[in-house]
Amino acid sequence: MDYLPLFVRLQGLPVLVVGGGEVAARKVALLSSCGALITVLAPQLGTELAVALTEGRIRHMSAVFTSGALADMRLVVAATDDAAVNGAVAESAQQAGILVNVVDEPDLSNCIVPAIIDRSPIVVACSTGGAAPVLATEIRASLETLLPPRLGELGRFTRERRPRVKAVLPGIRARRLFWLQAMRGPIAQAVLAGDLERAEALFQRALVSDPSPARPNCVLVSVRSEDPDWLPLGALRRLFMADRVLSDADIPASFLALSRRDAEHHHLPPLGEGEDFVTTRVEELTRSVDDAPVIVYLTRHSSERLTALAGALSARACLTELWSAP
Numbered sequence: 354m355d356y357l358p359l360f361v362r363l364q365g366l367p368v369l370v371v372g373g374g375e376v377a378a379r380k381v382a383l384l385s386s387c388g389a390l391i392t393v394l395a396p397q398l399g400t401e402l403a404v405a406l407t408e409g410r411i412r413h414m415s416a417v418f419t420s421g422a423l424a425d426m427r428l429v430v431a432a433t434d435d436a437a438v439n440g441a442v443a444e445s446a447q448q449a450g451i452l453v454n455v456v457d458e459p460d461l462s463n464c465i466v467p468a469i470i471d472r473s474p475i476v477v478a479c480s481t482g483g484a485a486p487v488l489a490t491e492i493r494a495s496l497e498t499l500l501p502p503r504l505g506e507l508g509r510f511t512r513e514r515r516p517r518v519k520a521v522l523p524g525i526r527a528r529r530l531f532w533l534q535a536m537r538g539p540i541a542q543a544v545l546a547g548d549l550e551r552a553e554a555l556f557q558r559a560l561v562s563d564p565s566p567a568r569p570n571c572v573l574v575s576v577r578s579e580d581p582d583w584l585p586l587g588a589l590r591r592l593f594m595a596d597r598v599l600s601d602a603d604i605p606a607s608f609l610a611l612s613r614r615d616a617e618h619h620h621l622p623p624l625g626e627g628e629d630f631v632t633t634r635v636e637e638l639t640r641s642v643d644d645a646p647v648i649v650y651l652t653r654h655s656s657e658r659l660t661a662l663a664g665a666l667s668a669r670a671c672l673t674e675l676w677s678a679p
Contacts (some may be wrong), residue, residue: 356599357464358373360444361428361464362387362454363384363387363427363428364387364388364389365388365389365390365508366389366390366428367389367390367392367424367425367426367427368384368389368390368391368392368393368401368414368426368427368428368429368430369392369393369394369423369426369428369429369430370384370391370392370393370394370411370429370432371393371394371395371401371418371422371429371430371431371432371433371439371574372393372394372395372430372431372434373393373395373396373397373398373402373430373439374399374433374434375399375401375434376393376432376434377393377399377430377432377433378399378401378402378405380412380432380456381393381401381402381405381410382468382479383466383500384430385405385410385411385467385649386471386556388634389428390412390425391410391411391412391521392411392412392414392426393406393411393412393413393414394416394418395413395414395415395497396415396416396417397415398413407649411616411654416444417438417634418438418441418445418446420445420449423445423451424448424558424656425447425593426451428450428451428452428453428454428464429446429451429453429454430453430454430455430456430466431443431454431455431458431461433475434454439456439458439461440455440461443455443458443461443462444453446463447463452520454466454611457483457486459482459483459484459669460481462483465480465482465483465647467480468480468489468490468492469493469499470484470493470496470500472500472502472505472508473505474505474508474509474512475504475505475507475508477493477496477500479492479493479496481546491655501545503544503545503546503547504545506544506545506547506549507536507541507544507545510544510549511532511535511536512550514556517560518531518532521535521558521560521561524584530561530646531559531667532574533594533646534543535556535559540552540555540556540559540630541554541556550599556649566677569652570646570647570648570671570672570673570674571638571642571643571648571649571671571672571674572588572591572592572595572647572648572649572650572673572674572675573649573650573652573659573662573663573666573674573675573676574588574649574650574651574652574676574677575605575652575653575654575655575656575675575676575677576608576651576652576653576661577653577677579587579605579610579650581605581610581611582615584611584676585677586608587676588676589611591615591649591674591676592608592611592612592649592653593611593612593613594647594648595612595616595647595648595649595650596615596616596617596646596648597617597618597619597641597647598616598617598618598619598636598648598649598651598652599610599614599618599619599621599637599641599648599650600618600621600651600652601619601620601621601623601651601653601654602620602622602623602648603654604651604652604653608651609651612649619641621634621637621650629657630654630662631658631661631662631665633645634650634662634663635662635665635666635669638650638666638671639666639669639671639675642671653673656675656677659675660675662674
């Protein structure tokens with residue numbers, strides 16, 4: 354990975370945009386939405402930036418670029434049609450230790466501007482590391498159709514109530530379980546439907562209820578390929594929701610990388626001589642679900658064996674799902 358995915362809070366920070374044309378205007382529009390204090394350096398301004406100057410949204414320095422223009426800046430965007438100027442901006446910024454983005458020149462940049470889906474305070478960024486900006490835009494367009502219009506409202510609803518949840522549920526695990534159930538259940542559904550009064554009533558009721566799930570969840574995934582792209586979508590979603598991922602030692606790391614960053618990972622020991630697969634694994638899995646609401650077990654064992662394991666787990670009061678990859 355050439356770039357670390359990172360959101361930088363620009364509210365009130367000084368940003369320099371070098372260039373006065375249409376490309377610079379697009380960057381200024383994005384930076385303005387983030388609350389940056391923008392200075393545009395260009396001998397002349399195009400129509401859009403001239404309007405922005407009149408409205409007081411930018412400052413203008415009518416000059417050619419010199420390194421002195423970088424004083425006090427926290428971020429620089431080079432958006433001219435002159436490769437020499439863009440190169441000079443990049444070199445000067447990097448020597449000064451300032452973040453710089455050169456439009457359509459990732460090799461000259463030490464930061465990039467992703468395609469963004471803005472459902473504030475929820476922001477989803479799509480990036481190809483500067484390799485294919487149009488592809489990032491296409492991915493963003495596809496994701497737009499999947500995200501509810503009121504997703505930002507759900508983010509605000511959660512942010513405003515986090516202190517109340519923290520006061521009632523001091524433990525990290527209890528809070529996480531509470532919010533998981535809230536986001537996957539009727540509270541989130543009510544917010545996304547625009548019924549905030551009902552959502553608040555459900556929230557208050559849930560906050561004084563026992564957050565423990567009635568039955569733990571155990572997802573069994575039969576891995577039949579070296580390529581994680583062959584995982585069924587449902588199995589992939591469960592993997593990302595898992596609190597703990599258990600796997601046999603021969604499962605590639607590329608499968609484990611699909612889980613949440615904060616999920617626990619454990620390799621189960623190979624079966625000993627004479628050990629029965631179902632008997633051994635059901636004991637190991639039921640011990641794991643005691644303190645993890647959702648676990649996923651990745652194995653190369655056959656679907657037939659996993660079907661038998663699923664039956665044994667269900668008999669132990671585990672909600673069990675079985676997914677078989679090709």
